[in-house]
Amino acid sequence: MPMPWPKISPVRKDSKSIALLALFSAMVIMLEAYPILGVTDIRTVGPFTIDPTGIPLVIVLLGLGSFYSIIAIFIMWVSIVYRGKMAGATFKGLAELLTILGIVFARKITHRRKMNKWTEILIWVVIASLFRSVGMFFATLVLSPSFYGATFEVALADAILYFPWNIVQACINVIGGVLLYKAIPIELRLQAGLGENISQGKAVIEELEPDEIPEARNIGETEPSEESG
Numbered sequence: 001m002p003m004p005w006p007k008i009s010p011v012r013k014d015s016k017s018i019a020l021l022a023l024f025s026a027m028v029i030m031l032e033a034y035p036i037l038g039v040t041d042i043r044t045v046g047p048f049t050i051d052p053t054g055i056p057l058v059i060v061l062l063g064l065g066s067f068y069s070i071i072a073i074f075i076m077w078v079s080i081v082y083r084g085k086m087a088g089a090t091f092k093g094l095a096e097l098l099t100i101l102g103i104v105f106a107r108k109i110t111h112r113r114k115m116n117k118w119t120e121i122l123i124w125v126v127i128a129s130l131f132r133s134v135g136m137f138f139a140t141l142v143l144s145p146s147f148y149g150a151t152f153e154v155a156l157a158d159a160i161l162y163f164p165w166n167i168v169q170a171c172i173n174v175i176g177g178v179l180l181y182k183a184i185p186i187e188l189r190l191q192a193g194l195g196e197n198i199s200q201g202k203a204v205i206e207e208l209e210p211d212e213i214p215e216a217r218n219i220g221e222t223e224p225s226e227e228s229g
Contacts, residue, residue, distance in 0.1 A: 029075070095132055
């Protein structure tokens with residue numbers, strides 16, 4: 001019998017997690033609403049731009065879980081639609097969702113396997129890039145005619161044109177998100193309750209080297225994070 005959703009991916013209901021979701025979602029909205037051309041918004045081909053919007057989404061995935069990362073994507077989608085860009089919101093929302101799903105799938109493959117950090121990140125990057133680029137290739141064939149009235153030939157040309165840029169964007173999202181998440185001090189992660197299914201530092205301790213574990217355990221005992229719902 002298949003396990004119910006909460007058993008597979010528990011949804012955290014504590015106020016600290018909700019506050020963190022609001023914080024990272026606000027970052028995503030700010031990056032989308034107030035882009036800095038050439039810095040946080042680099043135009044490539046057509047309407048396609050490279051931006052760091054997906055980095056906070058990856059941090060939400062790693063710190064709060066897959067359910068909250070999907071909620072953050074939905075918030076991003078709503079913020080873009082609110083500005084009257086339904087087509088852009090659909091393309092962007094689907095692309096970020098495919099990237100997150102790719103990371104989730106990659107984590108299932110690498111979970112508890114013996115490999116160094118960089119090999120694991122490389123696997124995440126490859127799989128997330130495939131999910132995003134291939135998924136958006138076929139999505140463009142459907143969405144371009146729907147939103148812009150493009151012929152199949154034009155939609156196919158767009159899909160081919162955007163394919164490598166979706167790979168680049170996925171790489172930026174995964175590498176940037178993972179490295180920034182890992183850069184957060186262990187003590188701060190424990191106090192903030194960051195870590196999927198975290199309970200008194202358990203999730204963070206599993207990521208540490210053996211010589212770091214005693215110190216982290218003491219932190220988890222003195223300042224336990226709130227239990228997820």
